[in-house]
Amino acid sequence: MKLKYMNFRVCLVLFLTASVTMNTFAQTAKPKKLDGIAAVIGDQIVLESDVERDFILSTQQGLQVNDKCEFLNDILMEKMLIDRAKQDTLISVTQDEITRALNGQIEDFKQRGGGEEQVLKFFGFRTMAEMKNEIKYVVEDNIFSRRKRESIVSGLDATPEEVRVFFDKNKAELPDVKEEITLSHIMMYPEVSQENEDKIINELKNIKKEIEEGASFATKAILYSEDPGSANNGGLYLKVTRGKMVKEFDAVAFNLEEGEISDPFKTEFGYHIIKLDKRRGQELDLRHILMSLKPTEEELKMTIDKLDSIRVLINEGTMTFKDAAARFSDDKFTKYNDGNLMSPQSGEDRFEKINLAINEFSAVAGLSEGDLTSVFADEYQNKKVVRLMRVNRIFPEHKINYEDDYYRIKQFAVRYKEQDVLVEWVKKQIPNSFIKIGDDYKSCKFPIKWDQN
Numbered sequence: 001m002k003l004k005y006m007n008f009r010v011c012l013v014l015f016l017t018a019s020v021t022m023n024t025f026a027q028t029a030k031p032k033k034l035d036g037i038a039a040v041i042g043d044q045i046v047l048e049s050d051v052e053r054d055f056i057l058s059t060q061q062g063l064q065v066n067d068k069c070e071f072l073n074d075i076l077m078e079k080m081l082i083d084r085a086k087q088d089t090l091i092s093v094t095q096d097e098i099t100r101a102l103n104g105q106i107e108d109f110k111q112r113g114g115g116e117e118q119v120l121k122f123f124g125f126r127t128m129a130e131m132k133n134e135i136k137y138v139v140e141d142n143i144f145s146r147r148k149r150e151s152i153v154s155g156l157d158a159t160p161e162e163v164r165v166f167f168d169k170n171k172a173e174l175p176d177v178k179e180e181i182t183l184s185h186i187m188m189y190p191e192v193s194q195e196n197e198d199k200i201i202n203e204l205k206n207i208k209k210e211i212e213e214g215a216s217f218a219t220k221a222i223l224y225s226e227d228p229g230s231a232n233n234g235g236l237y238l239k240v241t242r243g244k245m246v247k248e249f250d251a252v253a254f255n256l257e258e259g260e261i262s263d264p265f266k267t268e269f270g271y272h273i274i275k276l277d278k279r280r281g282q283e284l285d286l287r288h289i290l291m292s293l294k295p296t297e298e299e300l301k302m303t304i305d306k307l308d309s310i311r312v313l314i315n316e317g318t319m320t321f322k323d324a325a326a327r328f329s330d331d332k333f334t335k336y337n338d339g340n341l342m343s344p345q346s347g348e349d350r351f352e353k354i355n356l357a358i359n360e361f362s363a364v365a366g367l368s369e370g371d372l373t374s375v376f377a378d379e380y381q382n383k384k385v386v387r388l389m390r391v392n393r394i395f396p397e398h399k400i401n402y403e404d405d406y407y408r409i410k411q412f413a414v415r416y417k418e419q420d421v422l423v424e425w426v427k428k429q430i431p432n433s434f435i436k437i438g439d440d441y442k443s444c445k446f447p448i449k450w451d452q453n
Helices: 001-015 022-029 048-060 069-087 097-111 116-125 128-153 160-170 194-212 218-226 247-251 299-315 321-328 358-364 406-432
Strands: 037-043 044-045 180-188 234-241 265-267 270-280 282-293 350-352 376-380 383-395 435-437
Touching: 001 383, 022 160, 022 218, 037 069, 037 299, 044 048, 044 069, 069 128, 069 406, 097 116, 097 128, 097 234, 097 376, 097 383, 116 128, 128 299, 160 406, 180 270, 180 299, 194 282, 218 282, 247 265, 247 282, 299 321, 299 383, 350 435, 358 376
Parallel strands: none
Antiparallel strands: 037 044, 037 435, 180 350, 180 383, 234 282, 265 270, 270 282, 376 383
């Protein structure tokens, strides 16, 4: 397998959690409609459109393409991971995880694409709920696949000597490094007034009253709920077990009687009401409505002014950025780490500058190392926030080299080893799997012998 192609497939497998372009995702979310099934593996179906999608994506990336057989081979590997993950009792994916991953991806597109309206227009959806409903199952499969993959390749590493040998052998095919940047931030949630919260609580109380008087909970959820994981399905969640939702949600849901509707209660996502439809031991079928807290323009401005005064203190040297992050940042993942941001895709602190969200890119444009951005309003996990960023280091675009990019090269080397392990694992699964290859691909010379009949 060519190194270039292997690297592309690794990225494609993780396309919903990686920094892909909107054009790339558009091809994935809205593939050209093609008739026919390319293959079946277990409960997983590979459509002709899946193969066509990967073919298009590879050509967009400028990669060498021999035929579609190699795409089907790698899709089958991915489907095997998903199929086995869903049968693995040690692997579970919660609705909360799916919602967070889905929201993160949508927010990334909104920031890159110039807002919700532009994203919907670009992808051809009428509403954000429709778009989220369309891709949430892909997000879920991606999480299952990643979990199974991690369990199979857990502990794999590459020694410095292996990294050096890998680089010497493959440096001509490794990609150039784009301009990169390391960043820190201080993030603050605007303080929402009790009056503002009371409006949400009273609105949910009125909805509850109307439902108790005969209105449909499902209809109200479709109309008013802001939960992307359930709104389009009437707020429905099936087979909810403890730990699948945040603890505040569990505390209310598992204390309801069948048919009972909760009073409004608060979680980190906003205010909810729940109706318990069915209880089967420790499994619940329920519906819920979520309304998020939205700061007013005045509340947002007050937070901007507060963070701007902190910016002044940092610039004057009265307070260090590290101390300000620890004292004032609401980002629990970075506040005690000097506010340093890490890429969730690579696990590193470097970000390709061109791939920054629009608001971030605009904020850091023209800045030098050590400079602070202006304070700006942004969105984080569907919440309005206010941010101040610091440019820590700037790495100019360059040819990948062993001295400056060791950890990046190590990632490639480890992925290459992981691919070998995954192939061997897949081969062991095939004898105990239902696999059917479509007629159009019967003549393929697969690197893995899928059809053993």
